[in-house]
Amino acid sequence: MKYIDEYRDETLTRNLLDEIRRTVTRPWKIMEVCGGQTHSILKNGLDQLLPAEVELVHGPGCPVCVTPLELIDKAIALASRPDVIFVSYGDMLRVPGSEKDLFGVRAAGGNVRVVYSPLDSLKIARENSDKTVVFFGIGFETTAPANAMAVVQAKNQGIQNFAMLVSHVTVPPAISALLESPDVRVDGFLAAGHVCTVMGYWEYEPLVEKYNVPVVVTGFEPVDIARGVLMCVKQLEAGRAEVENAYARSVRREGNEPAQAVINQVFEPCDRPWRGIGVIPMSGHRFRPAYAEYDAELRFPEVQTIATKESSLCLSGQVLQGILKPNQCPAFGKECTPQSPLGATMVSSEGACAAYYRYHRYAELQIPKDQTPKPLAPEPELSVV
Amino acid sequence: MWTCPLPLRNYPTIVMGHGSGGKMMADLIQHLFAPLFANDLLGQMGDSTVIGGWRMADGRSSAISNQQSAIGDLRLAFTTDSFVVSPLVFPGGDIGELAVNGTVNDLAMSGARPLFLSAGFILEEGLPMEALGQIATSVANACREAGVQLVAGDTKVVNKGHGDGLYINTSGLGLIPPGVEIAPNRAQPGDAVIVSGTMGDHGMAIMSVREGLEFETVIESDTAPLSCLVEAMVAVGEHGDSPLHCLRDATRGGLAAVLNELATASKLGIEFSERDVPVRPEVHAACEMLGLDPFYVANEGKLVAIVPEAQAEAVLAAMRSHRFGKDAARIGNVVADHSGLVIARTGIGGSRVVDLPAGELLPRIC
Numbered sequence: 001m002k003y004i005d006e007y008r009d010e011t012l013t014r015n016l017l018d019e020i021r022r023t024v025t026r027p028w029k030i031m032e033v034c035g036g037q038t039h040s041i042l043k044n045g046l047d048q049l050l051p052a053e054v055e056l057v058h059g060p061g062c063p064v065c066v067t068p069l070e071l072i073d074k075a076i077a078l079a080s081r082p083d084v085i086f087v088s089y090g091d092m093l094r095v096p097g098s099e100k101d102l103f104g105v106r107a108a109g110g111n112v113r114v115v116y117s118p119l120d121s122l123k124i125a126r127e128n129s130d131k132t133v134v135f136f137g138i139g140f141e142t143t144a145p146a147n148a149m150a151v152v153q154a155k156n157q158g159i160q161n162f163a164m165l166v167s168h169v170t171v172p173p174a175i176s177a178l179l180e181s182p183d184v185r186v187d188g189f190l191a192a193g194h195v196c197t198v199m200g201y202w203e204y205e206p207l208v209e210k211y212n213v214p215v216v217v218t219g220f221e222p223v224d225i226a227r228g229v230l231m232c233v234k235q236l237e238a239g240r241a242e243v244e245n246a247y248a249r250s251v252r253r254e255g256n257e258p259a260q261a262v263i264n265q266v267f268e269p270c271d272r273p274w275r276g277i278g279v280i281p282m283s284g285h286r287f288r289p290a291y292a293e294y295d296a297e298l299r300f301p302e303v304q305t306i307a308t309k310e311s312s313l314c315l316s317g318q319v320l321q322g323i324l325k326p327n328q329c330p331a332f333g334k335e336c337t338p339q340s341p342l343g344a345t346m347v348s349s350e351g352a353c354a355a356y357y358r359y360h361r362y363a364e365l366q367i368p369k370d371q372t373p374k375p376l377a378p379e380p381e382l383s384v385v
Numbered sequence: 386m387w388t389c390p391l392p393l394r395n396y397p398t399i400v401m402g403h404g405s406g407g408k409m410m411a412d413l414i415q416h417l418f419a420p421l422f423a424n425d426l427l428g429q430m431g432d433s434t435v436i437g438g439w440r441m442a443d444g445r446s447s448a449i450s451n452q453q454s455a456i457g458d459l460r461l462a463f464t465t466d467s468f469v470v471s472p473l474v475f476p477g478g479d480i481g482e483l484a485v486n487g488t489v490n491d492l493a494m495s496g497a498r499p500l501f502l503s504a505g506f507i508l509e510e511g512l513p514m515e516a517l518g519q520i521a522t523s524v525a526n527a528c529r530e531a532g533v534q535l536v537a538g539d540t541k542v543v544n545k546g547h548g549d550g551l552y553i554n555t556s557g558l559g560l561i562p563p564g565v566e567i568a569p570n571r572a573q574p575g576d577a578v579i580v581s582g583t584m585g586d587h588g589m590a591i592m593s594v595r596e597g598l599e600f601e602t603v604i605e606s607d608t609a610p611l612s613c614l615v616e617a618m619v620a621v622g623e624h625g626d627s628p629l630h631c632l633r634d635a636t637r638g639g640l641a642a643v644l645n646e647l648a649t650a651s652k653l654g655i656e657f658s659e660r661d662v663p664v665r666p667e668v669h670a671a672c673e674m675l676g677l678d679p680f681y682v683a684n685e686g687k688l689v690a691i692v693p694e695a696q697a698e699a700v701l702a703a704m705r706s707h708r709f710g711k712d713a714a715r716i717g718n719v720v721a722d723h724s725g726l727v728i729a730r731t732g733i734g735g736s737r738v739v740d741l742p743a744g745e746l747l748p749r750i751c
Binding site for chain 2 (some may be wrong): 047
């Protein structure tokens with residue numbers, strides 16, 4: 001596939017890995033912020049091909065994973081109402097609430113639908129004027145513009161029976177929180193290319209200055225990630241700390257200004273709780289007063305009283321901060337699997353635990369045998385290690 | 386009060402994931418159905434069940450063998466399948482064609498020559514007569530193409546809102562020629578793993594229609610009867626001995642589900658190379674857009690074969706000369722290592738586990 005295959009090229013990836021190997025002289029811990037990157041790394045087996053000095057730790061950038069349990073319970077309460085059609089991105093349906101998930105609500109007769117675009121929920125609203133269509137507006141700066149646009153269009157088109165349950169979060173405050181935390185030790189960051197496509201990377205410049213830590217804007221294919229790691233390692237080895245762009249085919253410093261404008265038109269910054277991590281100041285979005293009529297929590301005020309506590313068995317908060325690798329969690333693969341997940345990190349296609357479970361178990365099986373990971377398949381001509 | 390023989394985790398009710406061909410469905414079968422229905426024949430866990438010539442593992446004749454005097458030396462393949470696809474008509478086929486080909490293919494995966502089908506039609510009040518006529522015509526045409534006779538049928542009508550227009554159940558009987566021994570547990574270390582063509586066409590054809598996705602070329606379902614292809618593959622063997630160890634049609638759950646089932650049944654590992662698996666560019670593109678993995682997407686006219694290394698090239702050549710196998714490709718091997726696990730060698734030379742899908746395929750958020 002054009003514009004994808006080029007960035008999955010084995011020779012290009014191998015050349016970049018070779019250069020990383022030549023550049024690195026000491027151990028570095030680099031966090032890929034985005035869950036999409038985590039999945040790509042494990043799906044392609046990139047982590048096995050990196051030199052031992054470079055350790056990739058997985059960041060909090062999985063929208064499904066960081067959406068608080070409380071909000072899932074609110075979604076479930078709304079979706080269970082006979083007068084509501086609850087509309088969501090597919091990933092959210094299997095995330096466990098305190099008692100059930102949205103699939104369970106659907107099986108019990110709730111009207112729960114999956115869409116690819118929030119604008120589809122306006123169509124559903126027009127076709128079902130006797131119901132209120134509630135869209136689950138979650139995600140980072142990547143989903144925020146389209147979600148905001150749906151609200152703007154609802155207002156322009158006079159669609160009254162539409163509301164949004166909002167739990168938007170933003171990346172830079174989360175990176176600040178990680179850098180402030182005494183438990184987290186990360187030498188450099190691979191910033192999420194899609195978020196930066198929308199927001200640009202000017203937001204990271206003050207962070208880099210304040211914390212003296214390199215940030216490299218990085219894409220999602222193996223070549224992109226290998227290039228991001230190489231640029232980060234080069235900075236670390238040279239003692240530099242700058243914002244660099246390894247995803248220039250998609251990202252400009254200023255980002256997508258019309259997209260930023262529509263976010264700002266509908267939403268304003270606010271404190272947000274992150275699942276497993278806690279409240280991070282000014283790390284999310286809520287409706288501006290001008291659009292408050294579309295706030296599902298105001299439309300259905302009874303959900304405001306729902307307050308839920310997390311299961312203590314699930315250590316996903318530590319996984320999301322890169323303190324713990326998924327396979328270091330005692331529940332990993334035992335009490336917690338994709339079929340019966342304890343936390344959202346085991347559910348989402350971008351969750352680090354799910355990525356480890358899906359792609360990494362063979363490597364896990366190999367390590368106890370001889371204490372060293374070994375090349376997994378016999379064909380030596382393909383082996384880069 | 387009914388109690389579940391083995392506790393089912395998580396869901397007190399059926400959810401869509403229980404029908405997805407993945408782990409949830411496997412759990413449902415293993416924990417709820419299997420303990421109640423268990424018998425030697427059902428225990429074969431093939432796409433169709435082979436009846437006759439059946440021996441217990443310790444060499445004793447099973448109950449069914451006592452009936453062999455009636456059946457003689459013949460071995461029957463028997464299977465059933467239900468079709469609930471929406472929309473009823475999609476690019477490349479319709480539910481009628483699918484209902485015939487699905488059951489024909491399940492029979493063919495035992496190496497059987499499909500002979501007889503039954504069809505049960507569950508019709509929803511309000512279904513246009515013209516639509517039913519079109520689909521029934523498809524059933525008739527597909528039977529003719531596959532060389533099977535529809536010899537038993539049933540029609541029921543349910544109230545408006547209690548069915549998605551039309552559901553079809555088909556059951557099928559076929560005859561297995563002497564010398565053909567195909568079963569999910571017959572894979573041997575070193576065997577070659579072959580797919581008969583491009584993966585993911587049917588699932589993406591349906592999903593594109595459902596989601597209103599448009600591409601430069603329309604993605605068409607690959608629905609096709611594979612019995613002739615299997616006959617051509619069986620004929621590669623000398624003295625009427627089939628060279629095929631395992632066959633599976635890669636329907637729900639796609640290539641990933643089939644390879645996992647075969648690895649589990651054979652208690653062996655499977656390794657394959659991602660880039661050797663044929664995937665149409667438009668299917669690849671649609672999967673990229675929706676955040677899906679083509680290895681998990683359904684096919685309706687593709688099979689996975691496990692054959693001894695020595696005959697792999699001959700089988701592949703036979704497949705490629707057949708119209709339903711022209712894109713056949715060898716993708717990997719059965720290995721003695723990592724029993725029950727399927728490992729893919731990735732495009733950049735890494736490796737990963739290719740697991741059973743958990744439940745419903747879910748599109749990603751971003």
